[in-house]
Amino acid sequence: MTYRELQEQEITTIRPKKITINLSEADCERISKLCGEYGLTIGELLENFIGDLVGGTYSNGSDEGMYARKWFDRCFAFFPNKGLLNYLLTWKGFTDVKGFLSLLEMLDTAYADYEDYKENPTDYDDEDVEYITNDIQDFEKELSEIKERFFKYHKDESQEPNWEQEVEKVKVWVEETERFKNE
Numbered sequence: 005m006t007y008r009e010l011q012e013q014e015i016t017t018i019r020p021k022k023i024t025i026n027l028s029e030a031d032c033e034r035i036s037k038l039c040g041e042y043g044l045t046i047g048e049l050l051e052n053f054i055g056d057l058v059g060g061t062y063s064n065g066s067d068e069g070m071y072a073r074k075w076f077d078r079c080f081a082f083f084p085n086k087g088l089l090n091y092l093l094t095w096k097g098f099t100d101v102k103g104f105l106s107l108l109e110m111l112d113t114a115y116a117d118y119e120d121y122k123e124n125p126t127d128y129d130d131e132d133v134e135y136i137t138n139d140i141q142d143f144e145k146e147l148s149e150i151k152e153r154f155f156k157y158h159k160d161e162s163q164e165p166n167w168e169q170e171v172e173k174v175k176v177w178v179e180e181t182e183r184f185k186n187e
Contacts, residue, residue, distance in 0.1 A: 014061040022187050023050075086161055088170035089177050091154050101178060104150065108171070111143040 005013075027035070039049050055062040056072040063069055084090070092101045117136045121128045128136075151167065158165055 011061055018061070020187075021184060023184070086158050087165065087173060088154055088167075089174050091157050092174065095153070095157070101174060105175065105178060107143060107146060107150075111140070111147060114139040114143060 035046055035049075039046050044052075051062070052064060053072060054060060056064055056068040057076055059069055089101070092104050114136055118140060121133055121136060154170075155164070
């Protein structure tokens with residue numbers, strides 16, 4: 005697919021998005037005035053900046069993209085986040101964040117099935133129980149490998165991360181991303 009065809013395909017998905025930002029009244033006045041001086045709405049300013057920052061559907065050019073990225077890196081890259089979300093998004097062997105959450109859900113379901121078996125053993129035959137216990141073992145092994153690699157990835161940091169908090173941050177990010185994409 006050519007760049008132009010890809011851009012045309014992306015253009016068909018453009019629709020309004022809602023973003024909440026926290027600004028002082030003074031900053032609202034300043035940004036409104038600045039945008040007004042150039043005949044822009046605040047939304048148009050943000051659309052253009054985001055397009056340049058991510059090399060998006062609409063970009064104002066390579067220099068603009070370079071400067072947007074330099075601004076971003078200067079503000080945020082000095083103290084990189086080595087959390088679980090960063091690890092899942094950047095580690096080549098496990099890039100699907102939703103896949104990680106799916107693994108957690110499958111493990112929870114397998115444990116719930118096992119608890120149900122313990123409470124209602126006559127509802128399950130030996131094959132069902134073997135299937136459930138094998139799932140638990142497989143899912144636990146996969147999760148353990150991810151966790152081990154994450155802690156190894158994080159080993160140079162001064163403080164060891166809290167796994168439960170890191171998992172919660174991933175869940176919040178996925179929920180926010182889905183909400184943002186679906187509005």
